[in-house]
Amino acid sequence: AEICITSMDNYPLYIRSIPTQGELKFHYTVHTSLDVVEEKISGVGKALADQRELYLGLLYPTEDYKVYGYVTNSKVKFVIVVDSSNTSLRDNEIRSMFRKLHNSFTDVMCNPFYNPGDPIQSKAFDSIVSTMMVQAC
Amino acid sequence: MESLTLSDVEQKYYSELFLSCDVDNTKKVASNGKVLDLFRAAQLSNEVVHQITELCGATRLGHFGRSQFYIALKLIALAQSGLPLRVESLNSVRDLPLPRFVMGKNEQEMRHAVMFADTENQGPYFPRPPGRVQAKKVSAHEMIQPCVPTVDPQPDTTSPVVSPHQSPPTSPHAWRKHKRQASGGNVDRQPSVPGVVWPHFREAQPGPVTGDGMWSAHSPPPVQESWVSFTDTPPSSTLPMHPPSAQVITTVRTVPSAMTTNEIQRQISGYDDPWKITDEQRQYYINQFKTIQADLTGLIPGSAAKEFFTKSKLPILELSHIWELSDFDKDGALTLDEFCAAFHLVVARKNGYDLPEKLPESLMPKLIDLDDSAGVPEPAPEVGFSASPVEVTPNKSPSMPSLNQNWSELNQSNEQWETFSERSSSSQTLTQFDSNIAPADPDTAIVHPVPIRMTPSKIHMQEMELKRTGSDHTHPTSPLMAKPPELSDEAKLAATIKFPGTTVDGYSSSDSFTSDQEPISSAVNRQRSHSGTSPEGLKVVAPPPPPPRPHASHSRSSSLDMNRNFAAVPAGPQQPGVVAFPPAVPPRPLPTQTSVPHGHRSVEGDGLPAHTSTSPHQMPEQPNFADFSQFQAFAVDQPADDGENASDSGQNDVQSEERNATTVNSAKVSTPLAPPPKPVRRRLKSEDELRPDVEDLPQKSNVIATVLATQPSIPRSIGKDKKAIQASIRRNKETNTVLARLNNVIECDHQERISLEVQLEQLRPFSHL
Numbered sequence: 001a002e003i004c005i006t007s008m009d010n011y012p013l014y015i016r017s018i019p020t021q022g023e024l025k026f027h028y029t030v031h032t033s034l035d036v037v038e039e040k041i042s043g044v045g046k047a048l049a050d051q052r053e054l055y056l057g058l059l060y061p062t063e064d065y066k067v068y069g070y071v072t073n074s075k076v077k078f079v080i081v082v083d084s085s086n087t088s089l090r091d092n093e094i095r096s097m098f099r100k101l102h103n104s105f106t107d108v109m110c111n112p113f114y115n116p117g118d119p120i121q122s123k124a125f126d127s128i129v130s131t132m133m134v135q136a137c
Numbered sequence: 138m139e140s141l142t143l144s145d146v147e148q149k150y151y152s153e154l155f156l157s158c159d160v161d162n163t164k165k166v167a168s169n170g171k172v173l174d175l176f177r178a179a180q181l182s183n184e185v186v187h188q189i190t191e192l193c194g195a196t197r198l199g200h201f202g203r204s205q206f207y208i209a210l211k212l213i214a215l216a217q218s219g220l221p222l223r224v225e226s227l228n229s230v231r232d233l234p235l236p237r238f239v240m241g242k243n244e245q246e247m248r249h250a251v252m253f254a255d256t257e258n259q260g261p262y263f264p265r266p267p268g269r270v271q272a273k274k275v276s277a278h279e280m281i282q283p284c285v286p287t288v289d290p291q292p293d294t295t296s297p298v299v300s301p302h303q304s305p306p307t308s309p310h311a312w313r314k315h316k317r318q319a320s321g322g323n324v325d326r327q328p329s330v331p332g333v334v335w336p337h338f339r340e341a342q343p344g345p346v347t348g349d350g351m352w353s354a355h356s357p358p359p360v361q362e363s364w365v366s367f368t369d370t371p372p373s374s375t376l377p378m379h380p381p382s383a384q385v386i387t388t389v390r391t392v393p394s395a396m397t398t399n400e401i402q403r404q405i406s407g408y409d410d411p412w413k414i415t416d417e418q419r420q421y422y423i424n425q426f427k428t429i430q431a432d433l434t435g436l437i438p439g440s441a442a443k444e445f446f447t448k449s450k451l452p453i454l455e456l457s458h459i460w461e462l463s464d465f466d467k468d469g470a471l472t473l474d475e476f477c478a479a480f481h482l483v484v485a486r487k488n489g490y491d492l493p494e495k496l497p498e499s500l501m502p503k504l505i506d507l508d509d510s511a512g513v514p515e516p517a518p519e520v521g522f523s524a525s526p527v528e529v530t531p532n533k534s535p536s537m538p539s540l541n542q543n544w545s546e547l548n549q550s551n552e553q554w555e556t557f558s559e560r561s562s563s564s565q566t567l568t569q570f571d572s573n574i575a576p577a578d579p580d581t582a583i584v585h586p587v588p589i590r591m592t593p594s595k596i597h598m599q600e601m602e603l604k605r606t607g608s609d610h611t612h613p614t615s616p617l618m619a620k621p622p623e624l625s626d627e628a629k630l631a632a633t634i635k636f637p638g639t640t641v642d643g644y645s646s647s648d649s650f651t652s653d654q655e656p657i658s659s660a661v662n663r664q665r666s667h668s669g670t671s672p673e674g675l676k677v678v679a680p681p682p683p684p685p686r687p688h689a690s691h692s693r694s695s696s697l698d699m700n701r702n703f704a705a706v707p708a709g710p711q712q713p714g715v716v717a718f719p720p721a722v723p724p725r726p727l728p729t730q731t732s733v734p735h736g737h738r739s740v741e742g743d744g745l746p747a748h749t750s751t752s753p754h755q756m757p758e759q760p761n762f763a764d765f766s767q768f769q770a771f772a773v774d775q776p777a778d779d780g781e782n783a784s785d786s787g788q789n790d791v792q793s794e795e796r797n798a799t800t801v802n803s804a805k806v807s808t809p810l811a812p813p814p815k816p817v818r819r820r821l822k823s824e825d826e827l828r829p830d831v832e833d834l835p836q837k838s839n840v841i842a843t844v845l846a847t848q849p850s851i852p853r854s855i856g857k858d859k860k861a862i863q864a865s866i867r868r869n870k871e872t873n874t875v876l877a878r879l880n881n882v883i884e885c886d887h888q889e890r891i892s893l894e895v896q897l898e899q900l901r902p903f904s905h906l
Binding site (some may be wrong): 107110111112113114121122123124 | 439440442443446453454455456458460461464467468469494
């Protein structure tokens with residue numbers, strides 16, 4: 001399982017994988033899923049941006065894993081990749097994971113010492129993400 | 138030489154000493170002179186020193202390499218502890234205290250003497266003139282470490298001795314770096330360590346444990362150090378402000394960055410919290426706060442804080458971490474408390490203390506707002522950096538500003554809840570109600586427990602309300618039904634006509650009432666109160682407004698209700714009992730009832746009492762029809778009320794017609810208009826059948842005329858034109874039947890829908906589990 005946060009320019013701000021082996025594959029998956037995310041964002045023509053639209057849902061499933069997407073109002077994208085074998089994860093749980101991510105991300109943003117566009121190095125953020133991933137996997 | 142195993146403490150200490158002896162900065166060889174001086178400072182006899190140098194191999198090599206130096210130090214330690222000097226014992230002896238050295242040089246002696254003198258005293262000391270210290274800072278400090286313990290009379294000095302020596306090899310360098318970074322304020326590094334004046338430590342240690350006092354002074358608030366590490370803040374200005382701190386600066390400098398927080402903890406386990414801010418510090422922080430933000434109760438915006446703390450020259454990453462720790466409510470701004478905590482952490486970090494992972498309790502900002510507006514404050518020490526209220530991790534920032542961050546979660550939960558409520562038969566008022574409550578921080582479940590927690594019971598409530606609607610409808614009607622018999626015809630009809638008006642009002646008021654978004658419990662109470670009062674014979678009081686949630690969503694049903702009520706009034710008392718009852722019930726009494734009126738009709742001109750006697754028998758089966766029986770009896774007994782009686786029979790006829798469709802509404806709808814025509818028709822039929830009562834006709838027609846006159850729905854053909862009346866009657870009857878059938882269908886569907894929705898609600902909350 002992996003969590004990736006990319007900026008609006010599709011530049012990775014934060015990448016974290018739980019099984020650290022095979023990380024490259026996850027990176028590749030995330031990279032390809034960004035295309036899908038872009039497609040979904042551009043498709044939405046309405047100006048209103050409520051919670052439901054932020055959650056993009058299952059971007060596309062493959063035989064090995066499922067990719068979920070979430071975009072914030074500032075075009076920062078969150079991508080979660082989970083194993084397909086992990087069927088216990090329901091949509092609501094993924095939603096809650098994204099919510100937590102978003103909240104933690106805003107906390108990081110609130111830090112005046114953090115420059116948007118920098119890689120996220122906050123230990124607090126790391127701890128939250130690790131807890132979440134351990135819970136999920 | 139054999140390999141030498143050193144403990145970490147020893148390793149660090151030895152390396153420090155080596156470096157101090159490394160006058161030539163070769164980092165490999167300690168100058169003989171210095172080494173020998175050092176050895177002599179160990180207060181060992183010259184022979185022992187000689188022996189040591191031999192053993193360590195320095196004599197062989199001619200110089201002290203690092204390993205030789207270390208071995209020598211260890212041997213010194215051995216010697217000082219009284220153990221025989223053996224090479225083998227180097228590694229075998231465990232828990233060997235570190236070698237202690239006494240100042241030998243004049244200056245050092247002087248300083249030592251000064252220190253000694255100082256240690257004897259217990260009062261606070263003021264900073265020594267800086268000049269003396271500057272030159273010999275390094276060596277003096279190095280030497281001070283071992284010196285001090287010798288002065289210490291306490292037996293338990295070994296532990297304090299050990300810890301301060303535990304200085305990481307790099308610390309002196311780092312420490313020097315800090316020194317350079319620090320502005321003039323740090324100049325006051327006095328060896329006058331002792332008499333340190335931490336008031337709280339003093340209290341903790343009343344005894345003249347100078348050594349301990351000193352160490353304790355060292356331990357915690359290195360914070361006092363580098364007060365003024367911010368270049369922009371003139372050190373001099375701080376000095377006068379914190380005279381006591383100055384000496385602390387000196388004390389701290391001696392052992393300062395060397396001490397890790399763990400040591401501190403260990404050392405001052407019996408003392409106060411190392412992160413505690415003293416009054417002087419706090420005052421200083423407050424003054425600094427004022428330079429940025431004049432209002433002490435106000436906030437410092439993040440950008441200003443960033444500028445300020447950037448001056449401390451700490452790396453951005455650490456500043457970021459400090460910010461995360463100190464911004465308690467995650468609002469991007471610092472309150473006075475938060476600012477003090479941040480400043481304190483910066484000072485600590487500048488002095489070499491590692492930043493804690495969690496905000497220490499003493500640094501936690503006091504929560505100011507405890508009212509609902511700020512949410513429920515959480516003094517949770519796990520300065521949770523998370524903000525997920527609903528989930529497991531505790532929410533760190535319950536105050537208002539954090540609500541913005543929690544909003545997304547709240548919306549999510551709200552959305553889930555709203556969808557749930559939408560799925561239920563709840564009305565728009567219910568969803569509006571939810572949105573009002575949900576925005577509160579879900580963590581503050583204490584504040585608004587009712588709406589969220591009561592979901593399962595809400596269904597029950599709705600069910601109860603549903604039942605009550607039915608009962609409430611029945612109740613008001615029954616007393617109303619009870620009323621008509623007591624009224625005259627006109628009055629009764631007038632009342633019946635007026636009642637729909639009141640019911641309409643009642644409904645409108647109820648609608649507006651429900652739009653007030655009262656909690657469910659109060660709504661139920663309302664229902665209960667109404668149901669309690671309704672049987673008590675209220676007339677003009679609006680009937681209990683039907684539970685808004687289950688019914689408001691069905692606009693048609695509400696109109697139906699109105700129709701029902703509209704029809705209920707003039708209808709016979711049998712309707713109320715049928716409203717909420719399943720269809721099966723009504724048919725039963727009907728045959729008996731229908732038989733009665735038929736009996737009436739057939740025996741109209743005959744002995745009625747015989748039939749009236751039957752009616753009471755049949756009537757008791759339906760308690761709601763008690764009025765009717767009374768009415769019937771009354772009507773039967775009084776031939777003058779034949780009109781009414783006939784109207785009742787007419788009602789019964791209408792009911793019998795509509796019973797198949799099992800609707801009360803139909804009866805209600807049809808009956809208001811039916812009674813007047815019915816008697817006429819019946820009368821006509823009776824005429825046809827019996828033809829005896831022709832003379833009654835004019836009487837009936839008079840009655841009918843009056844009845845018709847009072848009914849606005851019937852065309853006001855006051856004239857005796859029977860045909861016109863009959864035509865209008867027929868028209869009305871047709872519309873009545875159509876409406877009645879429509880009502881039947883809708884009522885059936887409504888009942889089914891309600892039951893299904895209730896079931897859905899029951900199942901819904903468990904679907905998420």
